[in-house]
Amino acid sequence: MPISDSDPRLDVAHAAGAAAVALRGCWNVQGLSDGAGGARARRRIAALRGALTDCAADASARWDLTRVEALDHVGALMLWQAWGGRRPAHLEMREQHRQLFDNLAAIVHAPAAAARRDLLAPVAAVGAEMLRFLEHLTGFVRLLGQLSLDLARFAARPQAGPWREISANVYRAGAQALGITALVGFLIGIVLSYLSAKQLKQFGADVFIVDLLGVAIIRELGPVLAAILVAGRSGSAMTASLGVMRVTEELDALTVMGIPHGFRLIMPKVLALAVALPLLILWTDAVSLLGGMVAAKIQLDLSIAFFFDALPAAVKIENLWIGLAKGAVFGALIALVSCHFGLRIEPNTESLGRGTTSAVVSSITVVILADAVFAIAFSNVGI
């Protein structure tokens, strides 16, 4: 590398028994880092520090800083560290640089926290985790309580309710999700029909595909599928929007204006999902069954008309009601869990990401838990 005038360097001369050290070039961040930093600059800095330390070992050395082209705090700090935190006996420098070293003398370090080994740390961690879980639980219960109060208020005076917010949420969580639920539902219908058709054919039980698809989709798959898609789509959006509102103090602004955010933000979301999800489930069921029919037609040569005829007999209507009831419960749960996490977001970007992830994971888990409860509670209805 060609040496230019502004490269930082040391001139060491030995005269009359004492070393004379003269600094030249740019001893500032620009000069030291070569403009953009990188490995070469790092090697050069290491070399300079080595040379400085060698020179500083000689207490009688004469230091001459008057000929540097530029010197800033970083350059001064390298010298200061080589000198061991004090000025050498023989030092010449320009007046304007004196202040730099005065500033360096004022550096205060935070006392390093003593790293103590704690044998009980794992136990404490488990305990902290438990407490955190309990805290989540109480927070969730408080949210539920607030929701009940808000619902009572809404029921008492429905004309003063947040209709606009509810309809906006139904549109966003419901209408805008029609495309994705249709696509996923159709494909799942095809896959399910295709795989079961092969098995049924072996036993000559072709016609039972209608029973299989009907019960599986209407009672179980449709609701869970739609709920998971909505949890990923709308749940995360709800958490993020509430989180950002909390970070930017919009929630506080609402509170001081006397606009309760439980009534205006959370209840509309819960109601909207409780309405939109059953409708989405109906739609997903229909499209999945269509997919199943198409696959059955191709694989088993079962006509569409036959499918329509056989369906009402094969699947009792209770299954549809159970599916839709599940939808309402799942929707409310997803909205509640998402709002719960949204309200706990701390004012930093990391917490926003973490909160959104937790919201989606938790709401899907809660949906599946609720699904298990439904399965046990209604085990002898409709089958």
Next chain:
Amino acid sequence: MAATAHSDDYVIEIEGLWTRFGDFVVHRGVDLKVRAGEILALVGGSGSGKTTLLRQMLGLETPHQGSVRVFGQRLDTADTVALRALRNRWGVLFQEGALYSALPVFDNIALPLRELKCFDEALIRDIVHLKLAMVGIEARHAAKMPADLSGGMVKRIALARALALEPELVFLDEPTAGLDPDRSDSFVALIRSLHRELKLTVVMVTHDLDTLFELTTCVAVLADQKVIANAPVREVIAIPHPFIKTFFLGERAQRAIEVIRDYPFVV
């Protein structure tokens, strides 16, 4: 290679700059030049386009017409390597601080230094503590997260971060807004001493008349969508323009002028 600017070099040159948002014209042929070693204050009414002009000097926005040169380099045509080298030579204090909320105070200041990948951790630690001491933040706050700081502390830490790479040029957007009078004074003292020791060039947006009178070598007035004056504050006051009259010679300004001790600050 890092060339130091000569004292009569222009650090920033803006020529014939036009900015439009839709049909709304903010700048109508703005010309502004800033010499090395100057402390320039950009003043103007609310909505006159100061922040927008500052963002254009930083290359965050491109004007519709006209050119912006910083260190002789055109921002809109510079390649990424040149732009990167350029960005290591300036420091920016945003109006709201813009600290990285996911990083503690220490890492916020260390980030630009670590990004250069040539300084070792021991040196970086000392530099960070030096910067904190310079802006008057105690070392025990270094481990805090930005969300746990007061507004004034955020401002001072953001200033420490802007100064981390010992830039030749610093941009400050409303640096003293949100600081108590005592802190404002130490801010003025800090910028003044850095200016003396490091030949810093400063471009700041400020409405604070005390800072303006005590610190600046030059005041650029943005009014009528143009820079109508760029001169030392003493000369600017003499210009008969309605905005300048109300800004400097209004009642508030008169009170501020009475308390000036030693202005204009001469280099």
